[in-house]
Amino acid sequence: MGCQAEHVQHPPAAEAVTEQVVSSVAKQSQAHDINLWPQQTAALPVDQALEDKIAKLLASMTLEQKVAQMIQPEIRDITVEDMRKYGFGSYLNGGGAYPNNNKHATPADWIELAENMYQASIDDSVDGIAIPTMWGTDAVHGHNNVIGATLFPHNIGLGAANNPKLIEQVAAITAKEVMVTGIDWVFAPTVAVVRDDRWGRTYEGYSEDPAIVRDYSFAIVEGLQGAVDGEFLSDHHVLSTVKHFLGDGGTEKGIDQGNNVASELDLYQIHAQGYVGGLSAGAQSVMASFNSWHGEKIHGNKYLLTDVLKGRFAFDGFVVGDWNGHGQVAGCTNESCPQAVNAGLDVFMVPTQAWKPLYENTIAQVKSGEIAQSRIDDAVSRILRVKFRAGLFTKPSPAKRPLSGKTELIGQQSHRDVARQAVRESLVLLKNQQNILPLSPSMNILVAGDAADNIGKQSGGWTITWQGTDNQNSDFPGATSIYDGIEQQVSQAGGKATLSVTGDFDATNKPDVAIVVFGEEPYAEGNGDIDNLEYQRGDKRDLALLKKLKSQGIPVVSVFISGRPMWVNPELNQSDAFVAAWLPGSEGQGVADVLFTDAQGKVQHDFVGKLSFSWPSTPQQSVVNVPLDKSTVATTADYQPLIPFGYGLTYQSPKPDALALHNLSEDNHADAESLQDLPLFERAVKSPWSMYIATSSDRQGLSSSVAENAALTIRTMDRVVQEDARLVNFNGSQVGTVGLISNFPRDLRAYSQASSALSFSIKVDSELSKPLLVGMACEGDCKPSVDITEQVTVGKWQDVSVSLSCFDTEQMDFGKIVIPFWLATDAKVSVSFSDVVIKGSAETNTVQCP
Known part of the structure; x- marks a missing residue:
């Protein structure tokens, strides 16, 4: 999942308004064939007595109580009293979040928080209903947020072992150590089938082979939850989450949260196999992915979430979002996204204080008819179904469960042996x-x-x-x-x-x-x-x-x-x-x-x-x-790795044809590397960037075509086509900045080493009395800039290109670029800009540096 250690802001891009037009055209041309998805059978048969219980409880709930079940805030953003007041269906701790914000929180601290949240959730004195909440955590290679827990190899190593029985043991041990701390639910396994190893989550994938991923997914889910015909969701097991649905491992250029353009057949045969395995083992939750498929964000993709997952895959559990992933859907923000609910999202993962306006907006959207009441009822029925199956209505509270507080299980020697x-x-x-x-x-x-x-x-x-x-x-x-x-x-x-x-x-x-x-x-x-x-x-x-x-x-x-x-x-x-x-x-x-x-x-x-x-x-x-089809490896000209899939030497049976792996070419082909231009803003902001404005003390993402702060106003404008440029009016009271930012640092070293340039079109409407700075920024304290005052002429559009060498200061790290373009001044002036691109090939630059 995307549970950040700190509250990384994901500013929604107003520029997506233009991209939505492009996306909608792409979606219309992307024909779907539901028959490519074989009809699966649910792992658990329909239990009519259970369904009657769900229906009875649902009928007793108000709209506000139902929407609260769909809201999942983070422990740093809610109090126990918030839980008592709203009765959230679940909550989570993101990566690097701990009880009392204490990295060295003890198991007793984790249990205390779990107990307090549980008791608040079943206290009906404020919200009028007593439905137990659930705590979800990222236990992705053991109970990895807790000091002293057993930490297993990450998935890429487990994939090399290719031992599903061992993986089932790993998952069962993880479940036990999680339950010691009073937690019900883990966000694992990741079943991405990685296609481009530049992706920063490659190690969360078991293999590039969908068959290994399918088999491992079954084993992990069964280890976490117990077998559906055995100790399913017993006192020694937790709820699992198969993630991230769908295609996260196949984005273009391996860009996290990027766009997957696989065919629908490949989406099934490659990227969906982990769900074939995990759902067959009875996985009760599925996490929606940050990525897009052919330009449409999965959190808002009804075809995949509802028609495929809930229809053809017969999934009757619930779909949980990723860390404010709904806010990336076209037309949505973190605080409002009816599109995601209508597409089939059942639980909003909504860290930061966005949870409250999201709760209120969702209620209003149901009342207005923008979200159908039937869709809310379906979502809540799914949540309740999982809670009943997990025994949350009948189990003791977290502090009184059989494994709770048995700290000797955390890092127990038998666990470490496995x-x-x-x-x-x-x-x-x-x-x-x-x-x-x-x-x-x-x-x-x-x-x-x-x-x-x-x-x-x-x-x-x-x-x-x-x-x-x-x-x-x-x-x-x-x-x-x-x-x-x-x-x-x-x-x-x-x-x-x-x-x-x-x-x-x-x-x-x-x-x-x-x-x-x-x-x-x-x-x-x-x-x-x-x-x-x-x-x-x-x-x-x-x-x-x-x-x-x-x-x-x-x-x-x-x-x-x-x-x-x-x-x-x-x-x-x-x-x-x-x-x-x-x-x-x-x-x-x-x-x-x-x-x-x-x-x-x-x-x-x-x-x-x-x-x-x-x-x-x-x-x-x-x-x-x-x-x-591995039988075709020998005849497939396109498959030419240095070391092939499945390779590995042993002591007992060294291969007679083992690769020597000495005197290898050390040519890194840097000179021959063909760098294409990297568009940052052409007609619209390009993924993964979004636009922001800032003063020295404040930065905000843009969520509309017009925005302002204490230093400037900005709006869309038409230069060649509709809304292909931005007009910024700096008021001169203080330094104002407009720029492009990513959720994560990006590796642009290839461009910095190839004499590339930051290129853009710009127009100023009056003489500049103070510097007009253009810069980039990397992770940490590095924000080099260049004054382009002398390069611009009043009243006309012109192209400016600044050699990346101008930004190559001692502190600059081109491997971790967070802001590839920013423009700032404290002059009183109107500045328009468009077509921001990092040029891949060397050229004569307007601003050239040694």
């Missing part, structure tokens, strides 16, 4: 020159690299914090780093393991071998989007470490931590052995279990992991997916 097994089975051996592995634990071993003793880095995003950043090893009681596991095995066998992040060692004690643990920094969602797969592009510090060790004649075993396959040809060349370890989680000693023999020289655990994602041959080869 996680350790999952780490072992997730490892993929890509290279093993001269069979350097397995290593003897009696050797003198140097352990290097900044991921060697870093539990946060080895665990990745969605780990205590949303992004998985700002964590220390002390935040993981009971966990082990990869170095911890190595040191333990080596010391027990009489060898020596020395940790040196930089790879330095005493010249009189040269190591026999170096294990270098390195890889990607943690990230979540769009923060992880990149524009090509070259590892450490422009900053090859880990490669330098490998070269330093190799130059001293030390054999190197590389353990690569990553959330996706990456172009690491130079690093592979400098490695005698190379292990793809993905994001193993809290049980780092599982790596040592496979790298080392026991003290007698016997293999402890062989490599069993196989690539569930193809490995790229160039940085630009981000879309390289095994054909659905």
